[in-house]
Amino acid sequence: MSERLSCIDAGSEYCPCHLAETNDCLICSQLQGKSFCDCNWSGVCIYQNFYWCGNKKNDVRTVVEGKIIERKRVHEEIVVFKLAVTKTLARQLKQPGSYVFLRDPEKPYFFNVPMSIMDANENTGEIHIAAQIIGPKTKSLLECKDKILIKGPYWNGVLGIKNLKITKGENVLIAARGIALAPSVLAIKYLLKNDNKITFIMDPGKLGMVFVHDYIKDLKLKTIELNFKEEKGVKDFSNILKNGNYSLVYSAGSDRFHKRVEKAIDEMEENIKFVITNNSHMCCGEGVCGSCSHKTKGGNTVKMCKCQLDAKELLEGRKVNG
The missing domain is CATH 2.40.30.10 (Translation factors)
Known part of the structure; x- marks a missing residue:
């Protein structure tokens, strides 16, 4: 695997995992069947941990x-x-x-x-x-x-998590629709903890309601309701983005929703960090079943329950229409 990929579980108590035993590790070249070290991992050596575990995986989630x-x-x-x-x-x-x-x-x-x-x-x-x-x-x-x-x-419910975690003291725009309003709460609380100023765009979606009010009512943020299914809502979102000097945009919704948000970012022609919710179909969560498989630009098939890919690369690979 020639691409430099990152794994959400790398360095955790669940690493090395099942994939190490089958030579499918996302990070370690030697646990991909190669005879040399060519990883981009800066933490404790995954291969060394695997060896110390008796060439077996570490703890599994119970x-x-x-x-x-x-x-x-x-x-x-x-x-x-x-x-x-x-x-x-x-x-x-x-x-x-x-x-x-x-x-x-x-x-x-x-x-x-x-x-x-x-x-x-x-x-x-x-x-x-x-x-x-x-x-x-x-x-x-x-x-x-x-x-x-x-x-x-x-932990891999958000793609671009590193960008989210390094954002401190910045203006952040969060856009969420429907049931994806739920995972936005944790992101909001994490970003507020890092002294970011947040504008939260809420689209009730097919549900027709915003059900997270009780979780955000005491938080220091600006909230706006928009309908991304309407042309006016999309235009209003673009105007908010253009006038807010945002360094990071977090999109929570379907891949089609992500594309609408991405399009507004691309029109800005600025270097704005883009973070999205991971909509891959999760079944086992351990990278084994293959239900969350995605083919990368380099032609490799990766398991999205573990792999951190660039948001734009993922959407491009899925050929999602806005």
Whole structure:
């Protein structure tokens, strides 16, 4: 693999992973079957860790039982779960882009469904998740009474996370639509912690409502509601972008929504950092099943549950129309 790729799990307690055992590591050239070191990883040597582990993967994420503290129906299709977990897991899930797999304890493993974390509190050991009830997996969550199975933590729900984390004391524009309003809460809190000034563009989408008001009402940010499906909404967004001197734009929504945001950025002809939510289809979260596979410019197939790709490269590769 000649491309320089980055892995969200590199250097974590879950590295090396299953991919190291099959010579499919995203980072380590020797764990890609090569006989030499040609990685761009500046942390502790992944190959060395693999060797110390007896040529085996490190710890794997486990399934834990979470207690349902509250289940609130905020919309016909949206249910917000407030779940009790360990303080350690809650802390691990405070990062923007964090997600877990949820499942009804009475259902088999293939009912695991990925869910973005909307909020997390390590002091109380709580996580909040907004689930859009659509298919059999999400419908099964409504059958959970007191407990729910949780597998995590996973972190690759945001592409361009490095750009988000290095942004400090800047003007930031966040645009989110529909259910993607939920993962925007963690991003907002992280950016505010780094003294950024935030303008939050909220598109109610097909839901017809903004369900995160309770999570942002006490935060210091500017909020604006727009409809990106209307020409006026797109024009208003472009004007806000042009007049705000923003150094970073965070887009949360479908790939088509990302393209509309990207188009407005391109019209600026300025060096604005672009961060997007990862809309790849997650199934196992470990880079094994292949459901999140994406072909890069270099012709390599990577697993988007782990790989950090440039937002524009991903959208271009998917041939998404605005």
